Amino acid sequence: MRFLALTAFQSAALALITSASIIALYFLKHRRRRMVIASALLWKRVLANRLENSLFERLRRLLSILIAVAIGLLIAMAIARPEIDWLTGKSQRTIIVLDTSPTMQARRSDGRTRWQHAVDAAKSLVNQSSVRTQFRIVDTANQFDSAFTTDHTELRRLIDQMHPVNSSTRFPSIDMAAAGGADAPQIYLITDGVSALGVPAGVTSISEFQAASNIGITAFEVRSVPSSALAYEAYLEVTNFGKATRGVEITVSSAGQQRITRNVKIDAGKSFKESLDISKLDGGGVRASIVSTGAADGDAFSPDDVGLCLSAGKAPNEDTSRNFGK
Numbered sequence: 001m002r003f004l005a006l007t008a009f010q011s012a013a014l015a016l017i018t019s020a021s022i023i024a025l026y027f028l029k030h031r032r033r034r035m036v037i038a039s040a041l042l043w044k045r046v047l048a049n050r051l052e053n054s055l056f057e058r059l060r061r062l063l064s065i066l067i068a069v070a071i072g073l074l075i076a077m078a079i080a081r082p083e084i085d086w087l088t089g090k091s092q093r094t095i096i097v098l099d100t101s102p103t104m105q106a107r108r109s110d111g112r113t114r115w116q117h118a119v120d121a122a123k124s125l126v127n128q129s130s131v132r133t134q135f136r137i138v139d140t141a142n143q144f145d146s147a148f149t150t151d152h153t154e155l156r157r158l159i160d161q162m163h164p165v166n167s168s169t170r171f172p173s174i175d176m177a178a179a180g181g182a183d184a185p186q187i188y189l190i191t192d193g194v195s196a197l198g199v200p201a202g203v204t205s206i207s208e209f210q211a212a213s214n215i216g217i218t219a220f221e222v223r224s225v226p227s228s229a230l231a232y233e234a235y236l237e238v239t240n241f242g243k244a245t246r247g248v249e250i251t252v253s254s255a256g257q258q259r260i261t262r263n264v265k266i267d268a269g270k271s272f273k274e275s276l277d278i279s280k281l282d283g284g285g286v287r288a289s290i291v292s293t294g295a296a297d298g299d300a301f302s303p304d305d306v307g308l309c310l311s312a313g314k315a316p317n318e319d320t321s322r323n324f325g326k
Contacts, residue, residue: 092133094186095138096135096188097187098140099191100165103301106192115164122137135149171199188204189204190205214300219273222278235273235275245267246292253281255282286308290306
């Protein structure tokens with residue numbers, strides 16, 4: 001037997017104190033006062049009360065005490081919350097791993113992101129479980145790892161705090177050897193399946209993937225021109241991951257008011273590539289942005305619509321955009 005709120009010793013002490021208090025109060029209530037009587041007329045009351053000392057009356061009194069003690073113990077045990085394995089079954093342990101890859105921000109056909117659907121799925125696992133199930137919440141970016149708990153309100157709060165991150169992701173380190181034992185926890189991975197996480201055997205995957213059209217900046221690099229010390233060019237690559245030709249407005253700008261704009265059409269599965277002369281742009285960071293024109297569903301993943309170079313080098317979202325193309 002296990003107690004969730006109190007230890008076994010504390011629960012036994014609580015039960016003993018409860019029983020003793022109820023019995024003591026019962027006898028204290030029925031305690032008779034001793035009185036000296038100068039008349040024999042009151043003996044009639046003694047004879048009239050003989051029924052109280054009969055066997056039936058004693059049994060009634062004992063039954064009353066037992067019922068009062070039982071009610072007190074039920075209240076005490078409700079506080080201690082005991083668990084009996086052979087009656088209620090053993091407490092289960094579940095690990096929920098949420099994929100926090102950037103691609104989880106892609107919107108599905110209902111307008112909600114894959115991440116929002118993943119959060120709903122995680123909360124559904126918690127809500128549908130018994131009160132004895134202990135949950136641990138982990139992400140794939142190695143930034144979030146909770147302790148096991150049965151508090152559903154706290155679990156939902158922890159899930160709401162998580163979000164996708166723009167960093168490398170992998171399946172969290174879990175002792176799978178220990179997890180293979182008799183008391184092994186059930187492990188769920190909620191993912192879109194785009195990133196290669198290296199999922200071990202025995203993990204149940206819940207997919208939130210839904211194919212979506214996307215246009216993104218897959219390469220953006222600012223570099224100097226060797227033939228001129230003051231000349232710079234920006235190499236830009238924009239890829240259409242959708243199934244139809246899309247119109248795209250491309251804008252390259254700097255800290256000043258100058259900007260370079262291109263309106264192009266990109267076929268399905270193709271890329272637009274161009275090196276732009278940005279020597280006349282003001283100094284500082286160079287920003288490239290794209291806007292999909294035409295169909296409303298042409299861009300389901302907005303984080304790869306902007307690339308920024310603070311100095312000569314590639315844009316920080318180049319690798320992320322390439323990984324989205326699945």
